[in-house]
Amino acid sequence: MKNESRIRQLRSTRYRRLAALHGGPLGVALIGRPELAPSFERAMRHCPGHPDLLCAGSGGVPRVCFVGKMEQLAASSARGGESRRAWERRFIEREVLPCLEVFEREFPPELEPMLRYTRDEIEADLAYLKQRGRATAEP
Known part of the structure; x- marks a missing residue:
């Protein structure tokens, strides 16, 4: 059980770090790339939205909606429960x-390093969630 608590803490920290990374122009310094701040500032003003999401048509402000998603995952991953892990996946x-x-x-x-870092972190967590889901589905 102690190991599970540590995993939850690490996962929550991961998503809090991603929220900080996308939350403002100084966030890119977290990955050692402060020179990306001006490009980040321009890019994060507006998002065209994804056709399959609520933001379709109106877009949004990524530093609000994406950061909110990261904060939601941080809060969820700090708690236990198999149904919660399935929801997160x-x-x-x-x-x-x-x-x-x-x-x-x-x-x-020029923001590719930030996006690659974000994708790598999220895909690593998704792999964990999928592996965990398979382990709990087996008798």
């Missing part, structure tokens, strides 16, 4: 990864 697949696809398509190329 679906939320990442249906809400978070589509946002990243839009960012990767629309943001300037």
